[in-house]
Amino acid sequence: MTDDSxxxxxxxxxxxHAGYEPDPQTGAVNVPIYASSTFxxxxxxxxxxxxxxxxTGNPTRRALEANLAAIEGGRHGxxxxxxxxxxxxxxxxxxxxxxxxxxPDDAYGGTFRLIDKVFTAWGIDYSVAPVSDVDAVRAAITPxxxxxxxxxxxxxxLNIGDIAALAEVAHEAGTKLLVDNTFASxxxxxxxxxxxxIVLHSTTKYLGGHSDVVGGxxxxxxxxxxxxxxxxxxxxxxxxxxFDGFLTLRGIKTLGVRMDKHSDNAEALVEMLTSHxxxxxxxxxxxxxxxxxxxxxxxxxxxxGMVSVLVAGGFEAARDFCARTEIFTLAESLGGVESLIELxxxxxxxxxxxxxxxxxxxxxxxxxxxxxxxxxxxxxKNALG
Numbered sequence: 001m002t003d004d005s006x007x008x009x010x011x012x013x014x015x016x017h018a019g020y021e022p023d024p025q026t027g028a029v030n031v032p033i034y035a036s037s038t039f040x041x042x043x044x045x046x047x048x049x050x051x052x053x054x055x056t057g058n059p060t061r062r063a064l065e066a067n068l069a070a071i072e073g074g075r076h077g078x079x080x081x082x083x084x085x086x087x088x089x090x091x092x093x094x095x096x097x098x099x100x101x102x103x104p105d106d107a108y109g110g111t112f113r114l115i116d117k118v119f120t121a122w123g124i125d126y127s128v129a130p131v132s133d134v135d136a137v138r139a140a141i142t143p144x145x146x147x148x149x150x151x152x153x154x155x156x157x158l159n160i161g162d163i164a165a166l167a168e169v170a171h172e173a174g175t176k177l178l179v180d181n182t183f184a185s186x187x188x189x190x191x192x193x194x195x196x197x198i199v200l201h202s203t204t205k206y207l208g209g210h211s212d213v214v215g216g217x218x219x220x221x222x223x224x225x226x227x228x229x230x231x232x233x234x235x236x237x238x239x240x241x242x243f244d245g246f247l248t249l250r251g252i253k254t255l256g257v258r259m260d261k262h263s264d265n266a267e268a269l270v271e272m273l274t275s276h277x278x279x280x281x282x283x284x285x286x287x288x289x290x291x292x293x294x295x296x297x298x299x300x301x302x303x304x305g306m307v308s309v310l311v312a313g314g315f316e317a318a319r320d321f322c323a324r325t326e327i328f329t330l331a332e333s334l335g336g337v338e339s340l341i342e343l344x345x346x347x348x349x350x351x352x353x354x355x356x357x358x359x360x361x362x363x364x365x366x367x368x369x370x371x372x373x374x375x376x377x378x379x380x381k382n383a384l385g
Contacts, residue, residue, distance in 0.1 A: 011071065011187055012256045018070030019063040019249070031063040033246045054242070056234050064245040065217075067252060068207075071186040072199050074219040076226035078233050079245060083182065083202025084110055085238035086216030090198060091115070091147075092236075093228040094176060097123030100144040104131045105356055106157040107149070108180070109349035112357050128356050131161030132292045134169060141173045150196075151180040152189075153296070156308050156344045156365040158283045160292035163299055167195025176225075182206070182335070187259045189300045192221060205335030206305075209251040209258055215240045258337065261370040262305025268373040269366070269380065273309055278317070278384045280362070283308040305368040306334060308344075315361040318343055322364060324383035327375055334367035339376055341366055 020031040036058075039051040051057050061079055068077035080086040091114070095101065103115060105128040115126055129140040131150050141148070148170040152161040163179060170177040178198040179191035185206040191199050201207055203215035220226050233239060240248070263286075270284045285296035286303030296303060311318040321341075322330050328341040332348050342348060342365050349359045368376065 014070045015067070015187075015255055016253045019066035031060055031246065031249060033242050034059045035242050055237050055239055058239075058242055058245070060242045060245040060249075061240060064240075064249050067249060068201075068203075068217050069219055071252065071255070072181075072192060072219040073186075073190050074192050074199065075221045076223075076229075077217060077219045078226070078229050079203070079240050079248070080216035080218070080233065081238045081240050081244075082214050083200070083204060083216035084114065086200055086202075086218050087111055087114060089229055089232045089236065089238065090178065090200065090218055091119055091124075092232055093225065094147045094178075094198075095119070095124055096146075098144065099123075099146040100125045100127070100142050101147040101149055102127050102129055102137060102140045102145060103149045104151050104154050104159070104161075105129060106154045106159060106359065107151060107357060108155040109344075109351045109357075111149070111180075112355070113351040116355070130159065131166070132159045132295075134162060134165045137161075137166060138169045138173075141169070141175065145173060145175045148175055148177045149180070150177065151183070152299075153183045153285055153304065153306065155183060155306075156349065156359060156363060158183075158285055158290075158306060158308055160285050160290070160296045162292070162295045163189075163191050163194040163196055167197075170197075171195070183306050184300055184304055185255060185259055185335075187256050188263075188302050188304055192219070194299060197222065198225070203248050204333060206259065206262075207252055207255060207335075208248050209255065209336060210247070211333065211336035211338065213244050213247040213251070215244055215248050258370060259302065259304070262368055263302040265370065265373045265376060266303070266305045266307050266366075266368040269368055269376060270307055272377050272380070273307070276381075276384060278312050278321075280310040280312050283310075307366045307368060309364050309366070310360060311362045311364055313362070315345070318362040318364050319346070321383050324385075325379050326382070327371060327379040328366065328383070334365075336367070337370050339367060339369035339371060339379075 065077040127140040129136045176197040179196040180200045199219040201217040328339045
């Protein structure tokens with residue numbers, strides 16, 4: 001087993017091996033599930049390997065956090081009970097009352113809801129800007145801006161932000177750049193290498209990959225910022241359970257092969273959908289006509305498994321489309337091995353209704369799974385009639 005920080009190793013090697021060596025006593029090749037809430041000490045203050053209480057640290061979680069850092073090419077990884085717990089932690093670590101942040105004009109509904117309903121009451125101000133427009137983002141930054149929050153691809157419009165250019169804008173203004181890398185995954189995109197300061201994940205999605213665990217993560221290089229995150233992780237206590245950590249690590253081992261299959265299937269579906277008479281438009285960064293396709297091609301190795309479409313006929317037609325699929329399951333979330341379909345305006349992004357972030361009523365979001373592509377294509381064709 002080599003150093004977790006050795007980014008000269010291939011991605012799959014790091015995903016499988018980083019964070020854990022086979023147990024020296026038993027030879028177990030997978031990290032054990034340390035189902036213990038507390039740890040015996042060798043005398044008062046005599047912690048064994050730094051472990052005292054499971055909220056503060058657990059060997060399974062430590063392995064996951066080292067693995068997360070390794071696959072993102074970062075120095076420090078912190079795991080949380082959910083993506084929103086990670087979101088809350090970094091907002092509290094990076095901001096103070098009176099500060100300002102910039103968020104995408106099509107940010108994830110849960111992120112928007114937390115900032116708009118909770119953090120504004122704490123004295124935080126925010127502006128929205130399209131991540132695909134570097135000049136618009138620059139114009140949204142004020143002397144009080146302490147954080148530039150970027151999703152790329154965005155959820156659910158699949159817009160693309162130029163991470164390197166946005167990092168330059170953020171750093172010129174003396175602020176930090178956070179990239180929510182959930183849609184792309186570390187396999188397809190490496191924000192820290194492009195200049196980002198913080199990477200956020202809902203590990204529930206592609207990292208876990210099997211729709212059986214909820215979690216979140218933050219990865220940074222900065223020592224002090226990591227210490228601030230760790231303090232909140234322990235102090236607020238929104239940590240993942242040991243079994244959650246085990247499941248997430250298990251999912252990460254196959255991330256690369258899954259993301260290739262997700263991308264293969266998405267590309268096949270996009271080809272069919274772009275020519276279907278009942279689809280007004282297809283939103284996918286892999287399309288040559290996507291507004292920021294060239295940026296996506298430069299900073300992503302593939303274009304991922306998320307596809308959004310605008311359905312001809314408005315909300316009713318989009319709702320009927322969602323109701324008629326048989327292989328695609330009508331459900332929120334994304335990134336699992338099974339294909340999911342949803343209506344963001346009435347489901348995951350309902351909290352944006354009436355705001356600057358409101359999504360089109362006829363938009364349908366597809367999380368393309370790893371089933372046989374021909375079956376998925378036939379299912380969508382049948383559902384569209």
